[in-house]
Amino acid sequence: MTDNVVTVRNLVKHYKDVKAVDGISFSVKRGEIFGIVGPNGAGKTTTIDCIAGMHRAYSGSIDVLGLDPVSDSIALKRRIGLQQQESEIPDRLRLREAMELFSSFYKKALDWKMLLEQLNLWEKKDSFYSALSGGQKKRLFVAMALIGDPEIVFLDEFTSGLDPQARISIWKLVGNLRDQGRTVVLSTHYMDEAERLCDRVAIVDHGKLAALDSPSDLIAAHGGHTRVYFDASEGFDGKSLSLLEGVESFVNRGDACTLEVNARSAIVEIVKTLDVMGQGLDSFRIEAPTLEDVFLNITGRQVRD
Amino acid sequence: MKSPFIAVSKSEFILYLREPSAFFFTLVFPLLMMLLFASMWGNDPFPGEEYGYVDFSVPAFMGLVMATSFIMSLTTSMAAYREKGVLKRFRAAPATPSSILIGQLSAVFAITVAGVILLLIAGIVFYDLRFLGNFFEFVFAFLLSAGSIAALGFIPASLAPTARSGVVIANIMYFPMLFLSGAALPWFMLPDLMKKISLVFPLTHAIKLMQGVWLGGHFWDYPVHLAVLTGFVFAGLFVSVRYFRWE
Structure with missing residues (x-):
């Protein structure tokens, strides 16, 4: 029953x-x-x-x-x-x-x-x-x-x-x-x-x-990728980051960098790499997908549209 | 557990007391009307009769009180409840239309009785009011009249979609009835055509029945009034319970 x-x-x-x-x-x-x-x-x-x-x-x-x-x-x-x-x-x-x-x-x-x-x-x-x-x-x-x-x-x-x-x-x-x-x-x-x-x-x-x-x-199932944000110092080259295992994309807009990762393990590698490159981690931020993203991905629009 | 309709009546009664305008129109207005006409015509017996104007008109003003409570108050408050979403809240609880209608009705009935008692006191104190009929027969005539006016009021109370439409419908029913049924003006003063028209209103029959019994007649002397009033009771209950609108 x-x-x-x-x-x-x-x-x-x-x-x-x-x-x-x-x-x-x-x-x-x-x-x-x-x-x-x-x-x-x-x-x-x-x-x-x-x-x-x-x-x-x-x-x-x-x-x-x-x-x-x-x-x-x-x-x-x-x-x-x-x-x-x-x-x-x-x-x-x-x-x-x-x-x-x-x-x-x-x-x-x-x-x-x-x-x-x-x-x-x-x-x-x-x-x-x-x-x-x-x-x-x-x-x-x-x-x-x-x-x-x-x-x-x-x-x-x-x-x-x-x-x-x-x-x-x-x-x-x-x-x-x-x-x-x-x-x-x-x-x-x-x-x-x-x-x-x-x-x-x-x-x-x-x-x-x-x-x-x-x-x-x-x-x-529908939330999409976890995002990692940080502010890079001037002249930062993120090519090595985008080659890391599990990194889906890397976008560098001015100094503000955004990475999308499909596995949490990639975050560890990103942190290590940034550390080796001598980047500070003050602005480092991880954002897991939420139901909001699920709604956006399923319906193609924001819930409050 | 308390009975739902006792609880509804109680809260409606409390709300009624907190609403000064309804209070005025049911309790004070009929009393002032009666005192106004009584001050013009007094209560000396009509030639060849044992009763005077006040004795004759007290039952008619009772009809006025009934119409004010059961048509004006009931319809306007139910329509406002419907528009505001109060009935919707009742509907979410295990409340039936009849518990709401009967609860409301008992509250306005209590006010009606209070209005009637005020009329009687004023009549006795100022005009030596005479009662020539049988007390129990009069109670019966009063209750049947109240029942039929209430059942008529149930129809707009159950159906009027908005507060505004409730007020309009109540006024359309109330004012012609008020002036043509003998509630405000003595019925015998109306022209013949108006007298004929007035017979469509249950209030006319209610007032004639109550006046007849008050002045010494028996209710079985008035089969037409009894039949019309009983018919309105059933028709009103049927329509209101069958077509009751919560929203």
Whole structure:
């Protein structure tokens, strides 16, 4: 028996004449952090909304915890939590009132006081929703997604618009969710975030699945070469470097040199050679390929184009 | 676990109290209207009757309170929720359209009852309000009337896509009903044509039924009003639950 908690087969969803999702298939394993990455408009939100029972009509099939998101919508929503990118609660509702209200929809709700504490919102419990900052609202919606003690948590663009500090604190929380045995499905257009958090990443572009694997395997397969940068002293001749084993290319623009290497061992040789040539290594810098490069190589463009 | 619709009603009620304009229109406006007309016509018995203007019009102003809560408040707040994405957030939780609608309804119903009590107190204190009917029959007539106006309000509340359209639809339903059904002006003062037109509104039937029972009639004397009001209850519930829009 496979332990897939979500199985999506050939999902297609139109909005009027726009194809938001165009034949996506994938599965999510129990207990993993699964990322859906891609630029805005790639179909991430639509995919998540279809899985979480927010749409009545799509074609293809979706199975979540053995339930159908359309016909078993309410039963499914008791077992999952969804943090939406664009939803609101009434402006003049206080946080504690909102948490009590949303607790009432679940048979076994978590203690909302603990959730607000975990999300650093406890001191805001008496504030009106309208008085919260963007980051606080985001955290409140994460708290609301967790209130039903869900087996699967869906976080849609969960850090967009947050300052770096708030992002880091939410990252920690996502790690905790997995440690508690929950499955996390998140979407983001920040590649660094996906690389850092996710066990597996689905790269989505134009409503289609472009690649799906662990970040390290994606990078190994599609990331391209590791780059080495350094500033050379005047009159530097890099011919000997480009002849080294494992060096793919050498470019010298002014004094700024860039090498692409296909094996880490080449870096040792580069350092030795530079040392023999009497070059200082102050500016020496190695840059491994990232998911950003994977996206660029697979789709031919930057994620934020 | 608390019941979802009790929780929805509670928070809606709190929100309502934090919204001064809705508060004014449901609680204060009908009261001022009644006091204005009462100050012109008093409450001396009409010739040959046991009741005066205030006795006759209190049930009509109850209809005004109902229309204000169930059509204006309900539609505008649900439409604003829909546009803002509040309903979308509810939908992500295991909430059904009926728990949201019924929760909202109970909150506005509580306000309606408060508005009605204010009318009664003002009538009793200032005009020696007379009640000539049977109390339980009147409660029945009141609840059926409230149910049918609420069910009518459910339709735009379930369907209006934006806050703006919600306000427009609510106004289009509310104002003709207000002036033609006898809620604001005594119905007998209307020209015949207007009287005929007014019969399409459930509020006209609700007010006639409540007035009839208030002034000593029995609800079984009014089969047409009963039938129309019951019909609106079912039609409104069917349309609103069947075609409810979350977004």
